[in-house]
Amino acid sequence: MTVYFIGAGPGDPELITVKGQRLIRQCPVILYAGSLVPTAVLEGHRAEQVVNSAELHLEQIIELLAAADARGQDVARVHSGDPSLYGAIGEQIRCLRERGIAFEIIPGVTATAACAALLGAELTLPGVSQTVILTRYADKSPMPEGEALHDLARHGATMAIHLGVQHLARIVGELLPHYGEDCPIAVIHKASWPDQDWVVGTLADIEARVAAKGFRRTALILVGRVLDTDAFGESALYRAGHAHLYRQ
Template structure:
């Protein structure tokens, strides 16, 4: 018996990996985060038990995993995006280790990758940015020392900010001293979902645009000079030499 932490991808059911889809269709037990994972991802399953864990706490989820283990049933534990990024699997893994229950992580397409796709851009361009910082805005969970947004902004790298669109004005205030008011920024709501929406601007005007759209959750903020860049050097990858 194995618990498979499966990354369902950002929302588009076709962006799940082949391995993830195969496991969802073969595991007798499915636990999925229904608030973030569309049910279409579960299409073709033959599971005996399918549970939406959106309203369950950690103890209740672990109890279901323990019951499946006792019955020798593999579990597809389906998370949005990639489960290793803001997936809250660390606490589940700690419990599984204590119970000696085997597990495996199946990667998924990240919200950052889906956002870059919908923006039609590369996040790493020669001479502009070769670093991507994935982070979040401190709200209920504080940030460790040295990881405050202003600390990370000093690098002026491409930055993808999760879980912070409701605080867009504060985020902009933290970023402008390092990126400048004219730095391009994009806010993408539910990237790859049918109701996806994107707001494009600069740090100087993005807050007003986002507030006028009423976007308050489930959005990724991407900031950096790679957005809309033109005057960058070709990479060495395809040079004749």
């Protein structure tokens, strides 16, 4: 018996790996995070038990996983995006290890990747930014030392900020000294969902633009010069005259 932590992707039910989809259709037990995973992701399943874990607390979830283990039934534990990023799987894995229950993580498409695709952007451009920082805004729980937004902003790298749209004014205030008023920023609401929406602006005007849209939650913030520039170098990989293993 194995508990499979499956990344369902950012919302579009087709943005799931072949392996993840196969396991969902094969496992006799499914626990899915219904607050962020659309039921269309479960299409074609033959499970005997399907539970929306949004209604449960951790102990209840673990008891369901343990009961499936006792019956010898594999479990598809379905999370949104990629489960290794803000998926709250660490605490579940800790409990499974304590009980000796086998598990496996199946990666998924991240919300950051879906947002970049929606914007038609590459997040790493030569000479502009070669680093992407994925973080969240400190709200209900503090950030570890050195990971406060103003500390990360000093790098000037492309940044994806989760769980922050409600604190946009504070975020802009912490980014401005390091990125400048003219730095491009985008706020994407429910990327890849049927009702997806987004707004693009600069640090100087993004608050007004987001207020006009009325975004309150389920939005990701992308900031960085890569979002609006053609002033970047060409990669060495495809440059004529650059030899490598596959091209002499």
